Amino acid sequence: MTTTSRIAATALAAALGMAMLTACGGSSGDGGGTDAKTVTLVSHDSFNVSQSVLEEFTRQTGYKVRELKGGDAGKAVNQAILSKANPQGDVFFGIDNILLSRGLKEDIFSPYKAKGLENVPQELQLDAAHKRVTPVDYGDVCVNYDRAYFTRHKIAPPKTFEDLIKPEYKNLLVTENSATSSPGLAFQLGTIAAYGEGKWQDYWKKLKANGVEVVDGWEQAYTERFSGTAAGKGKGDKPLVVSYASSPPSEVLDKKPRPEQAPTGVAAGTCFRQVEFAGLLKGAKNEKGGKALLDFLLSKKFQEDVPLKMFVNPARTDAKVPPLFTKYGEKIDKPWTVAPQDITDHREQWIKQWSSLVLK
Amino acid sequence: MALPLLFFAVFFAYPVLAIVGRGLKDGGQWQLGRIATVLGDPDVLHVLWFTIWQAAASTGLTLLIALPGAYVFARFDFPGKHLLRAVVTIPFVLPTVVVGSAFLALVGRGGVLDDLWGLRLDTSVWAILLAHVFFNYAVVVRTVGGLWSQLDPRQEEAARVLGAGRFAAWRRVTLPALGPAVAAAALMVFLFTFTSFGVVQILGGPAFSTLEVEIYRQTADFLDLPTAAVLTLLQFAAVLALLALHAWTVRRREATLKLVDAAGTARRPRGTGQWTLLWGTLAVIAVLLLLPLAVLIERSFAGPDGYGLDFYQALRSAASADSTFAVAPLEAVGNSLAYGAVATVIALTVGGLAAAALTLRWPRTASDDGSRTAGRLVRGFDALLMLPLGVSAVTVGFGFLITLDKPPLDLRSSWWLVPLAQALVGVPFVVRTMLPVLRAVDDRLREAAAVLGASPWRVWREVDLPLVRRALLIAAGFAFAVSLGEFGATVFIARPDAPTLPVAVARLLGRAGELNYGQAMALSTILMVVCAGALLVLERMRTDQSGEF
Numbered sequence: 001m002t003t004t005s006r007i008a009a010t011a012l013a014a015a016l017g018m019a020m021l022t023a024c025g026g027s028s029g030d031g032g033g034t035d036a037k038t039v040t041l042v043s044h045d046s047f048n049v050s051q052s053v054l055e056e057f058t059r060q061t062g063y064k065v066r067e068l069k070g071g072d073a074g075k076a077v078n079q080a081i082l083s084k085a086n087p088q089g090d091v092f093f094g095i096d097n098i099l100l101s102r103g104l105k106e107d108i109f110s111p112y113k114a115k116g117l118e119n120v121p122q123e124l125q126l127d128a129a130h131k132r133v134t135p136v137d138y139g140d141v142c143v144n145y146d147r148a149y150f151t152r153h154k155i156a157p158p159k160t161f162e163d164l165i166k167p168e169y170k171n172l173l174v175t176e177n178s179a180t181s182s183p184g185l186a187f188q189l190g191t192i193a194a195y196g197e198g199k200w201q202d203y204w205k206k207l208k209a210n211g212v213e214v215v216d217g218w219e220q221a222y223t224e225r226f227s228g229t230a231a232g233k234g235k236g237d238k239p240l241v242v243s244y245a246s247s248p249p250s251e252v253l254d255k256k257p258r259p260e261q262a263p264t265g266v267a268a269g270t271c272f273r274q275v276e277f278a279g280l281l282k283g284a285k286n287e288k289g290g291k292a293l294l295d296f297l298l299s300k301k302f303q304e305d306v307p308l309k310m311f312v313n314p315a316r317t318d319a320k321v322p323p324l325f326t327k328y329g330e331k332i333d334k335p336w337t338v339a340p341q342d343i344t345d346h347r348e349q350w351i352k353q354w355s356s357l358v359l360k
Numbered sequence: 361m362a363l364p365l366l367f368f369a370v371f372f373a374y375p376v377l378a379i380v381g382r383g384l385k386d387g388g389q390w391q392l393g394r395i396a397t398v399l400g401d402p403d404v405l406h407v408l409w410f411t412i413w414q415a416a417a418s419t420g421l422t423l424l425i426a427l428p429g430a431y432v433f434a435r436f437d438f439p440g441k442h443l444l445r446a447v448v449t450i451p452f453v454l455p456t457v458v459v460g461s462a463f464l465a466l467v468g469r470g471g472v473l474d475d476l477w478g479l480r481l482d483t484s485v486w487a488i489l490l491a492h493v494f495f496n497y498a499v500v501v502r503t504v505g506g507l508w509s510q511l512d513p514r515q516e517e518a519a520r521v522l523g524a525g526r527f528a529a530w531r532r533v534t535l536p537a538l539g540p541a542v543a544a545a546a547l548m549v550f551l552f553t554f555t556s557f558g559v560v561q562i563l564g565g566p567a568f569s570t571l572e573v574e575i576y577r578q579t580a581d582f583l584d585l586p587t588a589a590v591l592t593l594l595q596f597a598a599v600l601a602l603l604a605l606h607a608w609t610v611r612r613r614e615a616t617l618k619l620v621d622a623a624g625t626a627r628r629p630r631g632t633g634q635w636t637l638l639w640g641t642l643a644v645i646a647v648l649l650l651l652p653l654a655v656l657i658e659r660s661f662a663g664p665d666g667y668g669l670d671f672y673q674a675l676r677s678a679a680s681a682d683s684t685f686a687v688a689p690l691e692a693v694g695n696s697l698a699y700g701a702v703a704t705v706i707a708l709t710v711g712g713l714a715a716a717a718l719t720l721r722w723p724r725t726a727s728d729d730g731s732r733t734a735g736r737l738v739r740g741f742d743a744l745l746m747l748p749l750g751v752s753a754v755t756v757g758f759g760f761l762i763t764l765d766k767p768p769l770d771l772r773s774s775w776w777l778v779p780l781a782q783a784l785v786g787v788p789f790v791v792r793t794m795l796p797v798l799r800a801v802d803d804r805l806r807e808a809a810a811v812l813g814a815s816p817w818r819v820w821r822e823v824d825l826p827l828v829r830r831a832l833l834i835a836a837g838f839a840f841a842v843s844l845g846e847f848g849a850t851v852f853i854a855r856p857d858a859p860t861l862p863v864a865v866a867r868l869l870g871r872a873g874e875l876n877y878g879q880a881m882a883l884s885t886i887l888m889v890v891c892a893g894a895l896l897v898l899e900r901m902r903t904d905q906s907g908e909f
Binding site: 045071072075078081082083086088102129179180216217219220223224229230231235251253254255345347348359 | 460461464465535561567577579580581582583584663758760762765766772867869874875877878
């Protein structure tokens with residue numbers, strides 16, 4: 001019979017689908033429906049939290065958290081802006097200082113002062129006057145170096161932007177494309193903060209003359225090109241890479257036993273600070289739940305869960321950071337910063353200038 | 361015809377038009393001046409030129425390399441053929457992130473070729489072209505090979521008897537019959553490479569940019585909807601021009617063919633020439649398709665302390681203190697299969713109906729005008745079905761976001777949105793695979809059945825279905841594979857508690873640390889196995905009965 005095989009195929013597919021649907025328990029059905037007992041958190045892909053911590057929130061408040069993720073940070077913010085007439089959730093997490101002004105200008109957040117804000121340092125509160133967003137965590141984008149390489153070649157690793165254009169570091173640095181990668185852009189913003197609107201382009205000319213290599217994304221720069229990461233199996237040949245201050249701790253995370261020091265280090269003078277915020281979305285269906293969730297994002301319980309889940313530092317000064325971070329990571333005391341408004345005003349122009357200067 | 365049209369109107373036309381409209385409207389006024397501004401930018405023209413150039417080069421190269429492969433799969437019998445046919449389709453479903461890293465491991469700095477001969481191809485056009493061939497080899501083998509295996513070899517033999525040389529017989533008999541399928545394959549490869557995103561980004565480096573990459577940046581990074589809208593329209597125009605060209609070349613060629621059962625046309629190769637061809641093809645497949653896959657597999661087993669299953673074991677652990685997931689990454693396998701099964705059913709239903717509608721002979725009205733309009737209508741519908749391949753995933757994703765946000769269609773966080781979006785990409789494949797075969801069915805068979813009193817449905821069941829069963833299964837395989845590997849739109853809409861395999865791989869690759877990288881490689885290997893398994897099952901479902909024809 002010719003039709004039987006077709007019917008069998010369809011039946012099999014349908015049965016498979018059905019089996020999966022039931023097996024994934026709850027993943028089917030009314031995705032769109034929410035009730036008063038659910039609070040929806042919209043975030044980017046890197047948002048991450050321990051299951052036990054989320055259960056704690058449900059125990060305390062009775063709300064269940066539904067997570068929606070929409071790509072990388074920029075994409076998630078833009079989706080929130082596009083759907084502001086009819087927001088996808090109650091709370092948005094993951095708008096950083098690079099994108100903050102755009103979100104505020106588009107007016108997607110309602111003001112709310114979260115509990116525990118007094119424990120967050122002033123320099124992280126970038127919307128202190130209106131409290132439309134609450135700082136949740138911060139991290140730094142810095143040049144990482146491969147310790148083994150510099151020991152082998154008996155050169156001191158670089159510490160500042162100025163070092164990177166010296167002849168002994170010629171052809172050693174790989175960075176990311178500002179236009180397509182968020183650490184790449186952060187690194188460029190760091191140089192703009194350090195050299196000012198007048199001089200940063202000159203600096204990049206020198207950096208280019210000193211053989212900086214540009215690749216499109218962080219994965220490629222760090223995993224494929226950087227010589228200091230275990231994931232690259234020693235294939236990379238660049239001992240300097242633009243990455244995060246928390247990358248060294250993540251290098252020792254899977255190592256047993258833990259070594260004396262991380263195989264990579266951080267050039268402390270090249271760091272640009274990124275602060276991540278959460279805010280109550282305007283027009284949230286469950287405003288009360290959203291406020292409770294914001295309080296929770298700033299609670300000690302959540303804040304102490306942040307470092308190992310997202311590899312960033314908690315915003316609260318009284319949250320305990322795990323030893324992995326303190327022992328292998330680097331605390332950056334003087335990071336470079338640029339005012340959010342300036343970033344929004346000039347971002348596109350800066351990226352264009354950078355592209356025509358560095359990529360052409 | 362109504363169902364496919366509705367499907368496209370709701371899930372494609374409406375979202376895309378809405379997002380383009382938002383970019384080109386300002387306070388209810390169309391700002392068409394913006395189009396001129398953007399098109400006047402030399403950078404944009406440069407990007408457009410590069411996009412077209414690399415797509416054309418990739419298509420030519422793919423056809424050159426894959427057509428002999430299509431012949432070998434269609435005409436020769438050799439052990440392990442079914443397995444190999446499934447294996448060559450694997451690249452097609454791998455997420456570009458993974459393929460990018462596999463290719464870098466091969467042709468990049470410190471890669472295999474670099475170790476052997478100091479050959480580095482990354483950040484060059486060659487790497488992009490090779491990766492495109494790697495991706496699209498299966499498209500040609502499946503669409504062309506599917507038809508080729510059903511052509512009656514006796515026709516060529518008859519030509520030989522009548523005195524034609526071997527080549528002349530092939531050129532006069534086989535080639536014209538294959539024309540539509542080759543054109544369809546070329547069209548699909550071109551559309552795929554025209555909208556290439558990940559490959560260009562990873563392998564080309566920042567120096568190369570395609571329209572797709574630009575649209576993504578303008579939309580996702582800058583929220584510059586006007587520019588993105590103009591670029592989307594530009595992409596539309598290019599794709600439409602291409603479809604018109606395709607329709608024009610194919611229309612003159614589609615003729616009724618005598619199809620036979622595939623089982624009877626393949627045989628063991630004879631003579632040195634055929635053996636050389638077989639081994640040559642196998643060598644090409646080994647180097648171009650299997651080597652990159654092998655690199656991935658090797659890396660998935662190369663644990664921190666020698667070879668082992670460390671990375672695979674890590675995949676089973678769910679939310680430990682340092683994992684990237686709320687659920688164990690392994691659960692992504694189940695999600696992908698479930699989405700894939702549903703998406704395949706949707707794509708087959710919509711695509712099958714559409715293909716059937718496109719083969720119907722439209723009733724001729726009194727004037728010739730009527731049938732010509734109908735013909736135009738059909739061709740327009742045909743083109744419409746191909747458009748999703750030529751529209752950026754980010755455009756569709758953002759379009760979904762602003763249109764499907766109100767009841768009854770608030771699907772933004774619904775489970776169904778994922779298979780629907782995936783089916784949208786699958787439908788063109790179903791249509792393209794089924795159409796050449798359906799159109800080749802001799803109309804007189806249908807007429808004869810109708811004369812004998814069969815209802816239209818029964819005619820379809822008794823005449824068309826047996827002949828297209830094979831194409832249908834190939835189409836199902838395609839739709840399923842597309843769904844497994846779809847990343848661009850899925851990443852927008854997949855719920856975090858239900859990531860698909862490619863989404864999970866991308867998430868793992870986005871984190872530092874050896875364990876995450878290894879898990880990404882392990883998960884990619886699992887994706888390959890799942891895909892190959894599904895395709896093998898589909899291959900096996902073809903009952904090997906001949907004598908129905």
